[in-house]
Amino acid sequence: MIAVVFSSLLGVYLLIGLIFALPFALGGVKKIDPHAAAGSWGFRLMVIPGTVAFWPLLLRRWFGGTTTPPPETNPHRIAAKAHH
Numbered sequence: 067m068i069a070v071v072f073s074s075l076l077g078v079y080l081l082i083g084l085i086f087a088l089p090f091a092l093g094g095v096k097k098i099d100p101h102a103a104a105g106s107w108g109f110r111l112m113v114i115p116g117t118v119a120f121w122p123l124l125l126r127r128w129f130g131g132t133t134t135p136p137p138e139t140n141p142h143r144i145a146a147k148a149h150h
Contacts, residue, residue, distance in 0.1 A: 083118035086125060090117050094128045099135055 091110040095117075096103035117124055
């Protein structure tokens with residue numbers, strides 16, 4: 067029973083992601099990352115799987131007015147910045 071519910075929810079999540087990915091790959095990606103504006107059709111095809119997986123985050127960035135990628139804040143960058 068739990069597996070059926072989980073599989074169903076995962077299927078709905080992925081379906082929503084696929085529906086979101088098509089317009090995002092065609093126009094939305096260039097709105098949240100200016101460097102992607104010059105992306106080729108191959109680039110747009112390559113971003114579709116990641117878009118399907120991360121659609122809630124990308125939806126929030128797309129409609130939230132974010133126009134540049136956020137700065138990296140991994141431990142390496144934080145440590146490097148502390149030494150300067």
